[in-house]
Amino acid sequence: MVGGERDRAKAPKAAESIRQFSISFSNDTINDLKTRLRNTRHFEGLEGTKFHYGVRPEYMQTVVKYWLNKYDFKAQEKYFNKYNHYRTNIEGLDIHFVHVKPTLKPGQKSKPLLMSHGWPGSFYEFYKIIPLLTDPVNNGGTAEDIFEVICPSIPGFGYSEASHKTGMTVHAVARIFGKLMSRLGHDKYYVQGGDWGSAITIVMGLLLPEHVKGLHINMIAGNPPMAQLIIGSYFPSLILPAEDHHKVWPAIPMFFDMLLEMGYFHIQATKPDTIGHSLTDSPVGLAAYILEKFSTGTNKTWRDLEDGGLNDGWQIDDLLNNIMVYWMNGNMASAMRFYKENVALLFGDINK
Numbered sequence: 001m002v003g004g005e006r007d008r009a010k011a012p013k014a015a016e017s018i019r020q021f022s023i024s025f026s027n028d029t030i031n032d033l034k035t036r037l038r039n040t041r042h043f044e045g046l047e048g049t050k051f052h053y054g055v056r057p058e059y060m061q062t063v064v065k066y067w068l069n070k071y072d073f074k075a076q077e078k079y080f081n082k083y084n085h086y087r088t089n090i091e092g093l094d095i096h097f098v099h100v101k102p103t104l105k106p107g108q109k110s111k112p113l114l115m116s117h118g119w120p121g122s123f124y125e126f127y128k129i130i131p132l133l134t135d136p137v138n139n140g141g142t143a144e145d146i147f148e149v150i151c152p153s154i155p156g157f158g159y160s161e162a163s164h165k166t167g168m169t170v171h172a173v174a175r176i177f178g179k180l181m182s183r184l185g186h187d188k189y190y191v192q193g194g195d196w197g198s199a200i201t202i203v204m205g206l207l208l209p210e211h212v213k214g215l216h217i218n219m220i221a222g223n224p225p226m227a228q229l230i231i232g233s234y235f236p237s238l239i240l241p242a243e244d245h246h247k248v249w250p251a252i253p254m255f256f257d258m259l260l261e262m263g264y265f266h267i268q269a270t271k272p273d274t275i276g277h278s279l280t281d282s283p284v285g286l287a288a289y290i291l292e293k294f295s296t297g298t299n300k301t302w303r304d305l306e307d308g309g310l311n312d313g314w315q316i317d318d319l320l321n322n323i324m325v326y327w328m329n330g331n332m333a334s335a336m337r338f339y340k341e342n343v344a345l346l347f348g349d350i351n352k
Contacts, residue, residue, distance in 0.1 A: 051305065194219050
């Protein structure tokens with residue numbers, strides 16, 4: 001090998017470079033959003049329905065007024081950039097991630113931790129826990145567990161490029177995230193995930209056991225076989241300990257509750273592009289769709305409240321910031337396609 005070829009072999013490939021960037025809310029995009037908010041066609045809600053029909057129209061009007069008149073776009077843009085954002089190209093896609101390294105004292109070591117979000121969340125959901133992980137001593141913890149935190153956006157979510165072909169499943173994302181950690185120089189690391197992130201990180205543990213040192217998930221998906229549900233309805237002690245009976249039985253109300261709350265899953269797993277048109281075009285439609293999930297997804301009893309529990313359970317700026325991640329990137333449709341891709345993985349192409 002001649003000298004020039006040797007130098008080129010040692011040089012990092014341009015496609016593998018890691019590029020820092022800042023999140024920006026341009027005046028043009030802000031003005032466009034405000035115009036759409038002003039031109040919203042509202043409708044009247046039914047008396048006494050609260051959140052049982054979905055997001056109450058009267059509540060949604062208060063959200064629009066706040067978003068239009070009180071939401072401080074530039075202040076929130078600054079808050080988004082309190083952590084460093086990067087992109088790197090993996091398997092032909094620009095993958096976005098937040099990367100926060102702790103300040104270490106001599107002799108201290110940090111543990112690399114990848115945290116994966118789901119839908120309708122985003123990398124933003126980790127903002128308030130990052131200081132607890134990177135600076136535990138000043139946040140009620142100990143110096144034994146100091147983490148270097150990496151929060152990537154799933155392809156098609158946040159500031160990660162969407163796949164242009166079918167096949168972007170949890171297995172593909174697990175593979176991409178594994179390559180991301182390798183590119184950042186981590187051979188051994190920990191992973192954490194919720195919602196789709198739980199599935200992604202579980203697959204990372206299965207595909208990359210020599211690299212994943214530990215796994216934490218805050219959602220477990222799965223249902224007991226029908227036979228167990230039936231038998232347990234009459235003889236629950238044969239199936240589960242007494243203290244766990246209430247989690248499964250009575251099964252029929254839980255089944256109907258699942259039907260009540262899983263409509264979004266069905267449409268996203270079958271025809272995501274159809275609803276994607278409206279949610280990409282209307283900020284109020286997008287916000288209502290996401291807010292409803294933050295309401296009943298947090299507490300199903302909040303359906304009985306006029307505000308869906310959102311005023312007391314969340315800060316409006318945090319809710320809107322998560323919505324802004326989807327709106328500014330126009331990627332609600334690509335995010336919803338993740339359901340169809342993974343249902344096809346589990347059950348085959350249901351359109352055939």
